[in-house]
Amino acid sequence: MTLNELASALGCVVEGDGATEISGVSGMEHAAPGQITFLANPKYALKLKETHASAVIASQAVSGIPTLVSKNPYLDFARALELFYQPPRPKPGIHPSAAIAATAQIGEGASIGAFVSIGENVVIGRNAVLHPHVVVYDGASIGDDFIGHSHCAVREFCRVGNRVILQNGVVIGGDGFGFAKTAAGTHHKIVQSGVTMIEDDVEIQSLTSIDRATVGETRIKRGAKIDSLVQVGHACVVGEDNIICAQTGLAGSSILEKNVLLAGQVGISGHLTIHEGATVYAQSGIGGDVAANGRVSGSPAFEAGDWLRAITAFQKLPEILRTVRELKNKLS
Numbered sequence: 001m002t003l004n005e006l007a008s009a010l011g012c013v014v015e016g017d018g019a020t021e022i023s024g025v026s027g028m029e030h031a032a033p034g035q036i037t038f039l040a041n042p043k044y045a046l047k048l049k050e051t052h053a054s055a056v057i058a059s060q061a062v063s064g065i066p067t068l069v070s071k072n073p074y075l076d077f078a079r080a081l082e083l084f085y086q087p088p089r090p091k092p093g094i095h096p097s098a099a100i101a102a103t104a105q106i107g108e109g110a111s112i113g114a115f116v117s118i119g120e121n122v123v124i125g126r127n128a129v130l131h132p133h134v135v136v137y138d139g140a141s142i143g144d145d146f147i148g149h150s151h152c153a154v155r156e157f158c159r160v161g162n163r164v165i166l167q168n169g170v171v172i173g174g175d176g177f178g179f180a181k182t183a184a185g186t187h188h189k190i191v192q193s194g195v196t197m198i199e200d201d202v203e204i205q206s207l208t209s210i211d212r213a214t215v216g217e218t219r220i221k222r223g224a225k226i227d228s229l230v231q232v233g234h235a236c237v238v239g240e241d242n243i244i245c246a247q248t249g250l251a252g253s254s255i256l257e258k259n260v261l262l263a264g265q266v267g268i269s270g271h272l273t274i275h276e277g278a279t280v281y282a283q284s285g286i287g288g289d290v291a292a293n294g295r296v297s298g299s300p301a302f303e304a305g306d307w308l309r310a311i312t313a314f315q316k317l318p319e320i321l322r323t324v325r326e327l328k329n330k331l332s
Contacts, residue, residue: 010076016066025081038077161200169207172196176211176234
């Protein structure tokens, strides 16, 4: 399509040659002639001089290259990518090797792949896609436009909303880690009688586990996005539009309010609240509540600005120690 056509589809304004033909989308370093790239951060503007892209999506016109002027270049880059690439979608229907209980209800337009297993009294919504080897246990309910990739599992009685995506190997509603110690010192398993609830428009990426509650529920709220290799413990609440990055662990009964960001490898002890809008930086250890719109870092975590000053001083501790010793020697 031409740059003008792309601008019309995205609601952007063209600066430069609108007749430029666009055949695809790519990053600056890898873009070829005929492709469009994007500039979301001005500090990378110099790299545009080296790109082979035929056009760029940016917040203002860029000299020397046709530009789609956008209020949100990164978002419009993502939208442009959707115009040029759609992942393969299986045709509606049920593969003959799928094992589906007679009491299960399968919505119109659903695609059930090879070796899928669907238990008793399961409800699957319209236009759902279950790729090969997906397992849905008895009594679970899944909404419309669901996508479950191979080897994901939805356990008994759990609820999954509309437009949810589960990537490969995700487990929804596995048992929470609950054991009571006996007088003999052994560990008695506590039955995990609760459920996991996944609200609409959630995406959970590969090999992540969302445990069911001991009693009550574990809940992932609308629009939350959870990266790969994340552990959400029993009875946790993950708030609306949260971003949780890879290798993060939430101990039981942690509550995350709306628009919380947890960077990679964050560890959260249980029974605490991270309030709305808070940001927790990578490899932080959270042992207490985090205030609304707070920014914390470190382990144990504290205010991010103070942490930056502290970590700078930490690197100078050997020098500081030598200075203290020298002063002590002079005074003695």
